[in-house]
Amino acid sequence: MSTELETKDNVTNKEIEETLRDVIQSLIDGQEGFQKIGEHLKDTTLKSYFMAESLKRASFRGEIENHLHKQGVPDVKESGTVSGAVHRTWGDLKAHLGGGDHTLLETAEQGEDAAKKAYKEALEKELPLPVHQLLSAQYAHIQTSHDFVKAARDSSK
Helix, strand or coil: CCCCCCCCCCCCCCHHHHHHHHHHHHHHHHHHHHCCCCCCCCHHCCCCCCCCHHHHHHHHHHHHHHHHHHCCCCCCCCCCHHHHHHHHHHHHHHHHCCHHHHHHHHHHHHHHHHHHHHHHHHCCCCCCHHHHHHHHHHHHHHHHHHHHHHHHHHHHH
């Protein structure tokens, strides 16, 4: 018997759930990373952008968790990745050692590279159309954000 989330290639609900949990972990990393780096940025425009991006990642996470809840997945309790935690700690250390906005933006761009990778890997899988559409829309924003952070980094030299 086929469930609503199964695709033509018989991707199971469990595989879809695991894929979405990986993306959620990346979003947690991004949410916390944007907040932490934003707190240390000196440029007020960038600081505002980073705080808004932190909230955007929380919103994306909520959209994915909402989808999982609708499919019967109980509480989604993710905490981000170990590499994300190390990355944030490294960013904090750079800030405390006097790393300016350029250094912080380099760290943020590396975090955005990880987010792009998580979405790209998820979108390469056979997912139900509503899930694929949701992730595609979020991925477009992630790519735009990455490009903004990279441009800001380049202009802060």
